[in-house]
Amino acid sequence: MTRNTTRAEPGKRNLSEADRAGALFVQSVEKAMSVLAAFHHADGPLTLSDIAARSGIDRSAAQRMVHTLRALNYIERDVDGHGFRPGLRILDHTLDYLRLNPVVREAMPVLQELRSEARERIDLSLFDDLRVIYAIRLQTKRQTFNASIVGHSVPVFCSAGGWAILSHLRESHAREILNRSDRRPFTPHTITEVEDTMAQVALTRENGFALATSQILSSEIAMGFPILDRTGAPVAAIHIAGSLSEWKPEAFSARMAPLGLQAARTLSKY
Known part of the structure; x- marks a missing residue:
């Protein structure tokens, strides 16, 4: 069985429970990043329910994260109003990584x-x-x-x-x-x-x-x-x-x- 080549999964970046239990670990940041990561294998805009399911958090937490990330321009509403997609501001960080x-x-x-x-x-x-x-x-x-x-x-x-x-x-x-x-x-x-x-x-x-x-x-x-x-x-x-x-x-x-x-x-x- 063949598969597509768009994105291979990372390995060691997956966090352990010991990582999450650390005193300096901020779980709200992890949730925000999991919301952004929900789009990794998306073929189009995602609904709030899609984002919650893909990010592994409840719908209420997903709603708060999406609202915050929209306010910061890291997520935007699809032009047809069918859901959400990554926002333009993410490209600023892509540029930072590549140039540095x-x-x-x-x-x-x-x-x-x-x-x-x-x-x-x-x-x-x-x-x-x-x-x-x-x-x-x-x-x-x-x-x-x-x-x-x-x-x-x-x-x-x-x-x-x-x-x-x-x-x-x-x-x-x-x-x-x-x-x-x-x-x-x-x-x-x-x-x-x-x-x-x-x-x-x-x-x-x-x-x-x-x-x-x-x-x-x-x-x-x-x-x-x-x-x-x-x-x-x-x-x-x-x-x-x-x-x-x-x-x-x-x-x-x-x-x-x-x-x-x-x-x-x-x-x-x-």
């Missing part, structure tokens, strides 16, 4: 040059436990709405960027991530078994880059290149993606590997 993140800030000119040389889609993803989140997306000739929007995410276990990141983790840590992952396939070719994925991770470590075919999309070939922080820990990955209708894996790898490796080395020095 050191990897993203340094990456744009490097990735623009990479796209001009590769002439294929270039993405920058950030490591978030079980998933990687796209922070920069540079399109070429195959423009689609979903593939051009930042904030989408894919699982680490079956993405080129994920394999690149796993290749720079301790083996025990990589296995722990895979064991916690929801490894349902995206395509008939998605690698889901832990040992098979670890074999890809070992190959990625040997080559310095990952090569993935038909893992997230059946027609896609993608390469992943790890970006490391000053301690050598993986924090992000560069993706170069093309179409299997236009590229053979060997030719794609030979053409893109030197370009991607150079870009990743440049950004690993931030």
Whole structure:
């Protein structure tokens, strides 16, 4: 059974009861954020009852949170009056994150040059436990709405960027991530078994880059290149993606590997 690729679920960000019991933990803030998170998988406006059910709080609490967030412009009424949707003010925080993140800030000119040389889609993803989140997306000739929007995410276990990141983790840590992952396939070719994925991770470590075919999309070939922080820990990955209708894996790898490796080395020095 395949599934969509819009948003992979986070892992370690899920709170425990010990987190909530801390003296400094503000539960009203958690409720407000759960109301905003209710829109993560929405296909359109949500009613108040929808928001309450998706956020796991009662309708009265949801009503108060929605009212407050509307007053602050973080939630707005849908133009047709059928429910609520995220407000414009949220984009202010998106901008703050992107402009202050050191990897993203340094990456744009490097990735623009990479796209001009590769002439294929270039993405920058950030490591978030079980998933990687796209922070920069540079399109070429195959423009689609979903593939051009930042904030989408894919699982680490079956993405080129994920394999690149796993290749720079301790083996025990990589296995722990895979064991916690929801490894349902995206395509008939998605690698889901832990040992098979670890074999890809070992190959990625040997080559310095990952090569993935038909893992997230059946027609896609993608390469992943790890970006490391000053301690050598993986924090992000560069993706170069093309179409299997236009590229053979060997030719794609030979053409893109030197370009991607150079870009990743440049950004690993931030």
